[in-house]
Amino acid sequence: MTSAKTAAPTISVDGVGRNFTVSGQTLVAIEKIDLDIQQNEFVSIVGTSGCGKSTLLNMIGGLDEPTSGEIRIEGKPVDGPGRDRGFVFQTYSLFEWMTVEKNIRFALEKSSFARAEKDELVAHFIQAVGLSGFEKAYPKQLSGGMKQRVAIARALVYKPSILLMDEPFGALDAQTRGMMQELLLKIWEDHKVTVVFITHDVDEAIFLADRVIVLASRPGRIKKDMRIELDRPRSYEVLTDPKFAAYKREVLTDIREETLKALSAGQG
Numbered sequence: 001m002t003s004a005k006t007a008a009p010t011i012s013v014d015g016v017g018r019n020f021t022v023s024g025q026t027l028v029a030i031e032k033i034d035l036d037i038q039q040n041e042f043v044s045i046v047g048t049s050g051c052g053k054s055t056l057l058n059m060i061g062g063l064d065e066p067t068s069g070e071i072r073i074e075g076k077p078v079d080g081p082g083r084d085r086g087f088v089f090q091t092y093s094l095f096e097w098m099t100v101e102k103n104i105r106f107a108l109e110k111s112s113f114a115r116a117e118k119d120e121l122v123a124h125f126i127q128a129v130g131l132s133g134f135e136k137a138y139p140k141q142l143s144g145g146m147k148q149r150v151a152i153a154r155a156l157v158y159k160p161s162i163l164l165m166d167e168p169f170g171a172l173d174a175q176t177r178g179m180m181q182e183l184l185l186k187i188w189e190d191h192k193v194t195v196v197f198i199t200h201d202v203d204e205a206i207f208l209a210d211r212v213i214v215l216a217s218r219p220g221r222i223k224k225d226m227r228i229e230l231d232r233p234r235s236y237e238v239l240t241d242p243k244f245a246a247y248k249r250e251v252l253t254d255i256r257e258e259t260l261k262a263l264s265a266g267q268g
């Protein structure tokens with residue numbers, strides 16, 4: 001008999017707020033966000049510039065702390081960064097003096113994996129991100145897309161259960177970006193990680209995610225939590241699906257509303 005118990009959410013954001021002090025004034029960047037993300041879910045976060053997307057992601061990652069409320073990972077309050085969470089940012093932050101292989105292996109430096117296991121993990125993720133043959137290349141010899149593949153491999157190599165991605169494809173050209181989105185979905189399907197993905201690109205948010213969260217602008221709050229019911233595995237053909245167009249229209253309308261509010265409040 002299967003257990004009727006519902007699994008606790010992997011990420012639980014509970015009444016979280018974040019204030020900053022700017023020139024002696026309190027800026028409420030995020031106000032009372034409640035958000036549960038389940039194991040293996042792919043969640044995209046969109047919203048106008050400055051609505052608090054990165055602040056929220058940084059708090060989930062333990063790089064920043066809430067002013068109020070609590071974030072829990074697998075039921076445990078977040079207390080700094082941890083090996084259960086991998087980060088990928090827009091800028092690649094690779095070590096220029098290290099080869100692809102060494103950049104990825106560096107993430108395992110402090111891990112307890114045995115040497116042979118480390119070799120195996122590095123080789124596995126180089127292959128998973130499609131960089132076989134480039135093990136000995138240096139970052140300056142790689143394109144933007146390839147550098148971001150190294151960053152993804154480095155974030156996944158110590159097998160975190162959560163991948164936090166802050167506009168990871170924002171600096172890439174449209175074609176490379178499309179390829180990277182498909183690669184990311186394949187990796188997500190093969191490795192079963194929970195992904196929180198920030199983007200300004202509404203097509204990208206919908207194409208990738210199980211849920212799209214739209215944040216309202218200052219203070220950042222959840223404006224919409226929309227489930228994306230498009231079949232998986234997804235390919236680029238889904239972009240022409242009428243359901244896709246309807247989701248897109250809804251998200252764009254929300255973002256436009258928030259942008260207008262921010263502009264009229266002098267935040268633009």
Ligand SMILES: Nc1ncnc2c1ncn2[C@@H]1O[C@H](COP(=O)(O)OP(=O)(O)OP(=O)(O)O)[C@@H](O)[C@H]1O
Pocket residue numbers: 020021022027029047048049050051052053054055056
């Ligand atoms: N360390 C900080 N000190 C002061 N204010 C901050 C700090 N970090 C963020 N903020 C402010 O908090 C608000 C939210 O910033 P955040 O970077 O999270 O927004 P965002 O939605 O990720 O923006 P963008 O889409 O432009 O990257 C902004 O008004 C920003 O200026």
